[in-house]
Amino acid sequence: MATEPTANDVDSVTSTGKSRCLVPVTLLTGFLGAGKTARLNATLVASGGGIAVIENELGVLGVDGLLVANSHPEADGIIELANGCLCCSAEVDLIAALEALARRHRVKPLKRVIIETTGLADVGPVIALLEDPEDPLAEDFILDAVVTVVDAASFKRWAQPAAGAAAGLVSSSSSPISSWTTGFGNHGTVSSVKSEERAAFHPGRATAVRTFWRQVSFADQILLSKVDLVGEESAQQILSNLQAANPLAEFCDSSSAANTAPLPPPRGRKRGSPSAVRGALDAWQQASTPSGRLCGASAARLRSAHLEGVETLSLRLPPERPLQKEPLLRLAKALLAGEGLPTSAPGPLRAGEEARSISLGEVWRIKGLLGIHGRGPSLLQGVGDQVSLEPFPDAQGVAPFLVLIGEGLQQEQEALQAAFEACGAESAGGQALKS
Ligand SMILES: Nc1nc2c(ncn2[C@@H]2O[C@H](COP(=O)(O)OP(=O)(O)OP(=O)(O)O)[C@@H](O)[C@H]2O)c(=O)[nH]1
Known part of the structure; x- marks a missing residue:
């Protein structure tokens, strides 16, 4: 060796x-x-x-x-x-x-x-x-x-x-x-x-x-x-x-x-x-x-x-509202696949908007430390068609956040923030990263 x-x-x-x-x-x-x-x-x-x-x-x-x-x-x-x-x-x-x-x-x-x-x-x-x-x-x-x-x-x-x-x-x-x-x-x-x-x-x-x-x-x-x-x-x-x-x-x-x-x-x-x-x-x-x-x-x-044309978006999510695993993974996969925001995603519509079909630029990479309902602090990793969510107990105390890298993201910041927040669990009981 x-x-x-x-x-x-x-x-x-x-x-x-x-x-x-x-x-x-x-x-x-x-x-x-x-x-x-x-x-x-x-x-x-x-x-x-x-x-x-x-x-x-x-x-x-x-x-x-x-x-x-x-x-x-x-x-x-x-x-x-x-x-x-x-x-x-x-x-x-x-x-x-x-x-x-x-x-x-x-x-x-x-x-x-x-x-x-x-x-x-x-x-x-x-x-x-x-x-x-x-x-x-x-x-x-x-x-x-x-x-x-x-x-x-x-x-x-x-x-x-x-x-x-x-x-x-x-x-x-x-x-x-x-x-x-x-x-x-x-x-x-x-x-x-x-x-x-x-x-x-x-x-x-x-x-x-x-x-x-x-x-x-x-x-x-x-x-x-x-x-x-x-x-x-x-x-x-x-x-x-x-x-x-x-x-x-x-x-x-x-x-x-x-x-x-x-x-x-x-x-x-x-x-x-x-x-x-x-x-x-x-x-x-x-x-x-x-x-x-x-x-x-x-x-x-x-x-x-x-870095011409490349955008990095950092989103903070409410610590008191842990996210649901399945909708979160669906959303991350859809974004990486270039499908935009799914029309079925729940969440508030913006004024004058009829459906939640928002054409995004491109999302190439997603990373984040998030509180997941029933699982506690977790690491979200996404690239290409690979998306994973793994427990990450060391993130206890860290305010939940996500980083998205791609193109044309800033203009969709509000919609992206709303889409991720909409993955939040309705009921309490999940473990947020930071209370
Ligand atoms: N299946 C498989 N997954 C891998 C391999 N190497 C890395 N990954 C996964 O790919 C994802 C990204 O890996 P990272 O090591 O974070 O990649 P990175 O180059 O540091 O990413 P950036 O921080 O964006 O620069 C993670 O989910 C890894 O677990 C591999 O050889 N095989």
Whole structure:
């Protein structure tokens, strides 16, 4: 079995001339609901301590920080950065978090830092920050690998234009990835999306597809999740598509049996690894952000471009009114399937509204901690056609909330709030999260 190298394996010479152990940093990325937190949890369980985690969430209300913190008292520090991607709006927070971990490392050495990005993160700027030899962070940290988790069950939806065509997207028969994204002299296998094709996308969906492929193309290691849901044969086809897009990446064991496997241990990033090549190419293409910390105008520009059209909606639900499991699951499934709000859902109509058939934008991801009638605090997870509700006793005392990520959601906020509230139990007796 491979052993995890300790920080002692690599040294830096600090500005004061002292030698210091560098902590390997793993950048764990992958699209919404791909299975990043699941892999992170498996890694923490297997580690026996010494790993610090930085969790990044898009919404104001974070689920993952709670999930990881509650399951892993052994982790050496979990820092949650909510309400924005660390590649843009939360970059300052990322720097502060790493500085805090550097101070801790000097007192109690860390073996590894894992940064779990949001599902819509653009890892380019984070790589640039961690690779900048002039940045003070380089005295304590070294980027070890970008690990991208790819959800086999959602691959068609995000990776193949045929799936997008259903929503009036591209018509090309190959992956909707711009030629620069491959970057490995492999342009023949993956065609470009022309700008007019991009314009035909919903802007949020275009952002999502672009993000999906950027996460693949920056990966040093690719881990295919949810093979248990698609079968080994489909998994092999997906792997060949991914290999065509990023031939230099290392592909981790992607059998169904590896679904709950920990991340590969740090092993030292090689020169010419995909993230190193892509990072340099990306910096060159965005000449205004050659490396290092993004401040002011650069950060603002990136921020506006990288999450264009994507919306995150955080809903709080009344703690005194636990929800009924069945209507809640039905509603979550309908939203993820793009069916809008079911006409049969009970609840108040808005003025002038005849039926509750409200056409929503798109919901790609649902997460929440909710009080469920007769079950108590529970974790709702939804992505693609997978929706689950599991008991989560550690959320006792947390005010119930939901986070929805997708496109065109803000305009439906009131209707969505009403639809979820309408799943509330009529009678008391359920256990709310917070009384
Ligand atoms: N069947 C199956 N389900 C999985 C697998 N990996 C993750 N899941 C489930 O997929 C859902 C999303 O997993 P997470 O680990 O929360 O995904 P994530 O990438 O952290 O999601 P975001 O927070 O949206 O970025 C959860 O319900 C997981 O239990 C897998 O390999 N097989």
